[in-house]
Amino acid sequence: MTRMRAPDHRRGWDRLNWLSTALALGIATLLLISSESATLHEDFQHRLATQASLVAANSAAAVVFQDKISARDNLAALSLAPEILSARIVLPDGTLFAGYEKAGASEKSPFWAGWIGLDRIEYQRGLDVENTEVANIHLIADLTPLRARILGFVAVVLGAGLLALLAAHILMARLRRAMRRAEDDMVHMAHYDALTGLPNRAFFETHTDQVLARTTQAALLFFDLDNFKVVNDSLGHPVGDQLLKAVAAQLGLVVRQTDNLSRLGGDEFTLLVVGAGHHQASSVAEHVIQALHHPFTIDGHELSIGASIGIALFPEDGDNVDKLLRSADSALYAAKAAGKHTWRFFSAEMDQQARDRLALEAGLRRALDRGELRMLYQPIVDLGTGRHIGFEALMRWTSPELGEVSPSVFIPVAEETGLIHAFGAFALREACAQARRWLEEGRGEVVVSVNVSARQFHGHGLVDSVRQTLRETGLPPSHLDLEITETALMGAEREVIDILNELHGLGVSLSLDDFGVGYASLSQLKRLPIHKLKIDRSFVMDIPRDSDDAAIITAIVGMAEALGLSVVAEGVETLEQQAFLASLGCRRGQGYLFGKPEPAA
Amino acid sequence: MAVLIRVLFPLLASVLLALAPPARAALEENEVKAAVVYHLSLFADWPPGSLREGSFNLCVLTENEGMADALSRLGGKTVKGVHLVVWRKRPMLDLGICQMVYLGEMSEGARGRVIAQLAGQPVLTIANGGIPIPGAMVSLGVSGERVYFDIDLPVVQRGGLRLDAKLLRLARSVVK
Numbered sequence: 160m161t162r163m164r165a166p167d168h169r170r171g172w173d174r175l176n177w178l179s180t181a182l183a184l185g186i187a188t189l190l191l192i193s194s195e196s197a198t199l200h201e202d203f204q205h206r207l208a209t210q211a212s213l214v215a216a217n218s219a220a221a222v223v224f225q226d227k228i229s230a231r232d233n234l235a236a237l238s239l240a241p242e243i244l245s246a247r248i249v250l251p252d253g254t255l256f257a258g259y260e261k262a263g264a265s266e267k268s269p270f271w272a273g274w275i276g277l278d279r280i281e282y283q284r285g286l287d288v289e290n291t292e293v294a295n296i297h298l299i300a301d302l303t304p305l306r307a308r309i310l311g312f313v314a315v316v317l318g319a320g321l322l323a324l325l326a327a328h329i330l331m332a333r334l335r336r337a338m339r340r341a342e343d344d345m346v347h348m349a350h351y352d353a354l355t356g357l358p359n360r361a362f363f364e365t366h367t368d369q370v371l372a373r374t375t376q377a378a379l380l381f382f383d384l385d386n387f388k389v390v391n392d393s394l395g396h397p398v399g400d401q402l403l404k405a406v407a408a409q410l411g412l413v414v415r416q417t418d419n420l421s422r423l424g425g426d427e428f429t430l431l432v433v434g435a436g437h438h439q440a441s442s443v444a445e446h447v448i449q450a451l452h453h454p455f456t457i458d459g460h461e462l463s464i465g466a467s468i469g470i471a472l473f474p475e476d477g478d479n480v481d482k483l484l485r486s487a488d489s490a491l492y493a494a495k496a497a498g499k500h501t502w503r504f505f506s507a508e509m510d511q512q513a514r515d516r517l518a519l520e521a522g523l524r525r526a527l528d529r530g531e532l533r534m535l536y537q538p539i540v541d542l543g544t545g546r547h548i549g550f551e552a553l554m555r556w557t558s559p560e561l562g563e564v565s566p567s568v569f570i571p572v573a574e575e576t577g578l579i580h581a582f583g584a585f586a587l588r589e590a591c592a593q594a595r596r597w598l599e600e601g602r603g604e605v606v607v608s609v610n611v612s613a614r615q616f617h618g619h620g621l622v623d624s625v626r627q628t629l630r631e632t633g634l635p636p637s638h639l640d641l642e643i644t645e646t647a648l649m650g651a652e653r654e655v656i657d658i659l660n661e662l663h664g665l666g667v668s669l670s671l672d673d674f675g676v677g678y679a680s681l682s683q684l685k686r687l688p689i690h691k692l693k694i695d696r697s698f699v700m701d702i703p704r705d706s707d708d709a710a711i712i713t714a715i716v717g718m719a720e721a722l723g724l725s726v727v728a729e730g731v732e733t734l735e736q737q738a739f740l741a742s743l744g745c746r747r748g749q750g751y752l753f754g755k756p757e758p759a760a
Numbered sequence: 761m762a763v764l765i766r767v768l769f770p771l772l773a774s775v776l777l778a779l780a781p782p783a784r785a786a787l788e789e790n791e792v793k794a795a796v797v798y799h800l801s802l803f804a805d806w807p808p809g810s811l812r813e814g815s816f817n818l819c820v821l822t823e824n825e826g827m828a829d830a831l832s833r834l835g836g837k838t839v840k841g842v843h844l845v846v847w848r849k850r851p852m853l854d855l856g857i858c859q860m861v862y863l864g865e866m867s868e869g870a871r872g873r874v875i876a877q878l879a880g881q882p883v884l885t886i887a888n889g890g891i892p893i894p895g896a897m898v899s900l901g902v903s904g905e906r907v908y909f910d911i912d913l914p915v916v917q918r919g920g921l922r923l924d925a926k927l928l929r930l931a932r933s934v935v936k
Binding site for chain 1: 838924930
């Protein structure tokens with residue numbers, strides 16, 4: 160997998176940093192040296208002045224008594240001061256009274272000494288006796304000792320400066336490394352998924368763009384895990400996260416180094432196979448499906464997941480990331496629709512399907528506000544007497560653009576888009592209001608059944624919604640029956656049972672819809688506040704010819720009786736079926752034989 | 761008359777020129793000696809209380825008028841920050857105001873009396889004799905063009921005076 164490279168501008172910054180430090184140190188060094196030089200120079204001048212004063216004091220008597228020999232002897236004592244090159248006592252008329260020249264004073268200073276004013280220095284002062292200047296003293300000193308000291312100082316300061324620079328360099332390098340690491344981490348965090356370590360959507364998009372610009376063909380595999388939502392809902396997010404990590408690790412073993420595997424979010428992964436055509440893409444897809452086919456063991460749970468894969472080819476199915484991803488998404492949808500654990504290539508029809516679905520979704524979002532939803536009521540009868548004892552409320556949607564849309568088409572979409580909550584509330588309100596009107600018309604025996612989607616059990620909105628609707632419509636709870644499917648009982652069981660108990664507490668009765676086709680555990684049944692079982696139409700359809708179905712219905716009825724539950728047979732279409740069901744002990748039925756779903760009379 | 765001038769003037773001029781060098785040499789010697797006397801005062805220290813305020817008095821005892829004139833021209837200089845006043849004195853007169861006494865050409869008897877009179881007094885006695893004069897603190901002499909001096913340190917010390925060490929180094933001889 161490609162890692163982001165450190166940008167080049169950082170090197171420029173480093174150099175600038177280093178230069179500025181060197182410059183600051185250089186300026187500090189220069190200032191130190193010049194300040195120290197000035198101080199040393201001043202000291203030297205001061206010492207020279209002192210020497211001149213001493214000469215003046217010692218020579219005063221010799222001068223006034225005109226003793227040149229004595230004066231010369233005095234000056235000769237200056238040989239003890241090696242820096243003095245010459246000393247002269249000059250009388251006011253300009254004649255030389257006494258002089259001293261250092262032996263070997265003609266030695267030349269280095270050529271550069273003159274340039275910086277550190278060659279030699281002169282000093283002159285008057286010799287006063289009783290306020291009268293009797294002579295002038297003139298000293299010339301060599302600055303070699305001063306130069307040596309300044310050079311020594313320069314060496315020390317430069318050495319210290321270089322050491323400081325070295326130390327700063329080392330420290331800065333360490334700091335730079337730390338900063339670079341932090342920066343790299345940030346780049347990594349921005350481009351990689353923290354959970355699985357795979358590239359994220361942002362990196363996938365930029366990287367894929369770059370790859371597509373350089374290649375002539377590629378395949379994009381877009382897949383998700385078939386049962387991930389169930390795992391996440393029933394076992395919790397921590398297990399879901401661990402499962403994703405395990406899946407990512409497993410996929411890492413299957414894909415080639417050059418393939419770009421990314422996690423777009425949730426349980427959605429992409430795999431970009433560069434250079435792959437139709438044939439290679441399908442073989443990679445098969446590999447992925449095989450790799451995820453084996454169960455994963457997470458926290459002691461054996462989890463069978465499996466993947467569905469949609470494949471889009473570049474450039475036929477899209478010439479950029481967005482189009483390619485959309486095509487692969489359509490193919491994925493088709494793969495899921497075709498029964499999970501399989502893969503599909505994108506085709507133009509899928510595009511049409513995807514567009515259809517988008518149109519459906521858009522229409523559905525507006526349906527409630529535009530009043531396109533309505534409720535139909537199908538009678539439930541007493542099989543013995545044929546009397547109406549209740550109605551099941553069924554939702555219908557007539558779209559101005561799409562016409563009549565089947566509930567089996569729009570209800571799943573409403574569930575996926577979350578519209579189901581609003582739709583459920585609408586159904587409840589309508590049905591309760593209608594039941595209230597029937598009560599007022601004197602049909603006191605009627606109970607209205609309203610379907611509740613498994614999705615509506617997420618959160619506690621359902622109980623409040625039911626309570627509020629009963630209060631608003633004034634319908635006694637005993638006239639409301641809520642039909643739930645077996646799938647609603649799966650997943651977060653504890654929560655669902657709590658909700659069922661609360662609903663039961665409101666005085667509402669509860670039915671288990673489509674009983675017999677799902678996975679409802681029989682042991683669970685006795686713990687749930689269920690009042691009624693509705694036998695799925697598939698068992699009713701073929702009786703009394705199919706003896707197996709007859710046996711199943713007999714068993715259900717017997718069990719319901721034992722548990723104190725009532726039974727409703729769905730899909731009763733013939734008198735023969737009615738008579739047979741009644742003979743089995745099933746007392747209630749619903750179906751075209753008794754009436755189609757129709758608007759409330 | 762014109763002839764007389766024409767003959768006499770060169771003659772007179774040549775005589776004057778012949779006489780001039782010795783006269784000028786004597787003149788310079790006096791000046792140099794006077795300067796030495798003045799400078800000696802600058803390298804001597806008097807005991808506290810022996811200096812008067814307002815003036816420093818140099819008393820001159822000499823029969824050499826030229827020297828007396830040279831010394832008198834020292835008047836107005838300063839010694840130890842006060843004005844130097846030069847007094848022409850005769851032997852046997854009161855020398856009580858003097859801080860410094862110059863003993864020039866005079867009879868040995870008179871000189872001896874003055875020296876005896878000033879013995880032990882804080883008065884710098886400078887004698888002019890060519891040889892060290894007993895009892896005088898400083899004796900001047902001339903050798904060629906140079907004026908030299910001898911110092912009798914015991915006499916100086918008896919008078920309570922101190923002489924600068926540099927002065928002692930310049931002296932031709934020092935009696936210790």
